[in-house]
Amino acid sequence: MLADHQRLTGLLLAAPALLGLLVFVAIPFLLALTLAFTNLRLGSPLPVEFVGFDQFRRIFSDPAFLRALVNNTVFALLVVPLQTALALALALLLQQRLKGRVLFRTLFFMPVVFPLSLIAVIWILIYAPGPNGMMNHFLTTISFGAWLPRDFLHDPYLALPAIMLTSIWQGTGFQMLILLAGLQTIPDELYEAARIDGAGRMATFLHVTLPQLRNTLIFVVLVTTILAFRLFDQVQIMTHGGPRNATTTVMFEAVQAAFGRQQVAIGAAMSVVLFVVVLVITLLQQHVARHEREIS
Amino acid sequence: MPHNIVLRLTSYAALVVAALLFVAPLLFMFAGSLKPDDQVLLEAGSWRAFLPDTIAWQNYLDVFARVRFGRYLMNSLFITSMIVAAGLIVNSLAGYAFARLQWTGRDILFAGVLTIMIVPLEAIAVPLFYQVTLFGWRDTYIVQILPFLANAFSIYLFYTFFIGLPRELEEAARIDGASVLRTFVSVIVPNSKPVFATVAILTFLMQWGAFLWPLMVTSGEAVRPLPLAVSTFHSLPPLQWGDIFAFGVMMVSPVLIVFLLFQRWFVRGVVATGIKG
Structure with missing residues (x-):
């Protein structure tokens, strides 16, 4: 009797959330898979028809989209290791029980609570051209005058690195906090054992800290890599994809197509590519994490 | 021992340098918001960038005179x-149903929720945009709220917390004849404050900064939120950096206050996102 009653209650309690996920995640997802194979354009007089892989052929021969894929990949390849290394270094510094560590942790984490759009706007001014610009002045000072002022966000070679630096500055605190939590789960006995064995700091780091932190590191790398492929806000605000597609990204191209040019089908095809990339990264991470577990 | 002191000093030096680099852009904004507009860019290349000579509130008044800041804030x-608020209710109920109740289809639906967790908003933004256009929902509050109530990751966080609660909690209430919903409200919720706080903070942080979706679905300023408004304010001539920074300070203050007051919960919230790994 009670079991029957519970049977319905469970479904009823979960129903609102399940309905939400169905209508606003599952259906749009299936819709993306469907629309990508049509020629749908908002406001177009042409009848909507099935066009097979045409849209995919189109986007993969579109130089801007290919450039976007390259940019996202370069972004991931540079930002992920740099940001992870920096976050790990800060986490290790905070791991020592120094006075004031809570204050430092707060300061490093502060950029994370700032909306990305606001951060993008602040950094536009930091990258202001001319010797008076903050970044230009900083680089000139630390290079003893060797740095000549540049217009970062309009420079085809510097615009993407400039966005990367902003992203690292914003995202490091988040990673640092997760790594710090990971560090704190390492049992003291392991460090004690390493000390008794006469292991130095470097040896302890390589043979105790890193292996113990492996799963946390894999997770943090996964999240940052996926974020690299979702990159949009900074690009939209700081460079609008330019100069000459130097900073365009998959998401920026998708929004341009679907929203700017009303080409919903092309935007959907780009979304599908984005999802496949995210899926591959996730499966890869799970594979690596499982593999590591089997070894240990 | 001396070796230890050297290590400590190096650690402190590294921390201080890092802290200065992390805080500089934020100080730049706070100081700039108090300076006359033309001085912000002029002094950006010197240490004066981080220090206002005088405290002038004019920029703040200018923001209100130039745009409807109050409206964006509201x-x-x-x-x-x-x-x-609605997300906490909907997702905690689902998390509870998955963690503690027996019902047909539960396991397969939960597998579905876990699968959906990896779909980022970006991957579905375009079709969702098309879908809400068909619904006639553009330029409304509902289009910015409804799609984000149900959240697979929130359900997962509630699920992992509830499954760890002792069974005895509910059994006593059940014997007294309380219904499932009543048991949830009077016994489970009061014992689950940490997970509610964590989910609330993560959701707040995510949504307060939402930019992509409002950019796609709002065109008028009537329902436009702050993150979108700051980028349009930045491109609104004349370019006055003092005003833009004053806008930024006012925009980030609510989050900053919540962050400094509830920092412990923020830390837990962020660490909770790492539990997955």
Whole structure:
């Protein structure tokens, strides 16, 4: 009797959330898979028809989209290791029980609570051209005058690195906090054992800290890599994809197509590519994490 | 021992340098918001960038004179608080149903929720945009709220917390004849404050900064939230950096206050996102 009653209650309690996920995640997802194979354009007089892989052929021969894929990949390849290394270094510094560590942790984490759009706007001014610009002045000072002022966000070679630096500055605190939590789960006995064995700091780091932190590191790398492929806000605000597609990204191209040019089908095809990339990264991470577990 | 002191000093030096680099852009904004507009860019290349000579509130008044800041703020507060409040109810109920109740289809539906967790908003933004256009929902509050109530990751966080609660909690209430919903409200919720706080903070942080979706679905300023408004304010001539920074300070203050007051919960919230790994 009670079991029957519970049977319905469970479904009823979960129903609102399940309905939400169905209508606003599952259906749009299936819709993306469907629309990508049509020629749908908002406001177009042409009848909507099935066009097979045409849209995919189109986007993969579109130089801007290919450039976007390259940019996202370069972004991931540079930002992920740099940001992870920096976050790990800060986490290790905070791991020592120094006075004031809570204050430092707060300061490093502060950029994370700032909306990305606001951060993008602040950094536009930091990258202001001319010797008076903050970044230009900083680089000139630390290079003893060797740095000549540049217009970062309009420079085809510097615009993407400039966005990367902003992203690292914003995202490091988040990673640092997760790594710090990971560090704190390492049992003291392991460090004690390493000390008794006469292991130095470097040896302890390589043979105790890193292996113990492996799963946390894999997770943090996964999240940052996926974020690299979702990159949009900074690009939209700081460079609008330019100069000459130097900073365009998959998401920026998708929004341009679907929203700017009303080409919903092309935007959907780009979304599908984005999802496949995210899926591959996730499966890869799970594979690596499982593999590591089997070894240990 | 001396070796130890050297290590400590190096650690402190590294921390101080890092802290200065992390805080500089934020100080730049706070100081700039108090300076006359033309001085912000002029002094950006010197240490004066981080220090206002005089405290002038003119920029703050200018923001209110130039745009409807109050309106954007109310929009952001309304949208975010609706998503947080309704999201807590909807997702905690689902998490509870998955963690503690027996029902047909539970396991397969939960597998579905876990699968959906990896779909980022970006991957579905375009079709969702098309879908809400068909619904005729563009330029409304509802289009900025409803799609974000149900959240697979929130359900997962509630699920992992509830499954760890002792069974005895509910059994006593059941014997007294309380219904499932009543048991949830009077026994489970009071014992689950940490997970509610964590989910609330994560949701708040995510939604307060939402940019991509409002950019796609709002065109008028009536329902536009702050993150979108700051980028349009930046491109609104004349370019006055003092005003833009004053806008930024006012926009980030609510989050900053919540962050400094509830920092412990923020830390837990962020660490909770790492539990997955």
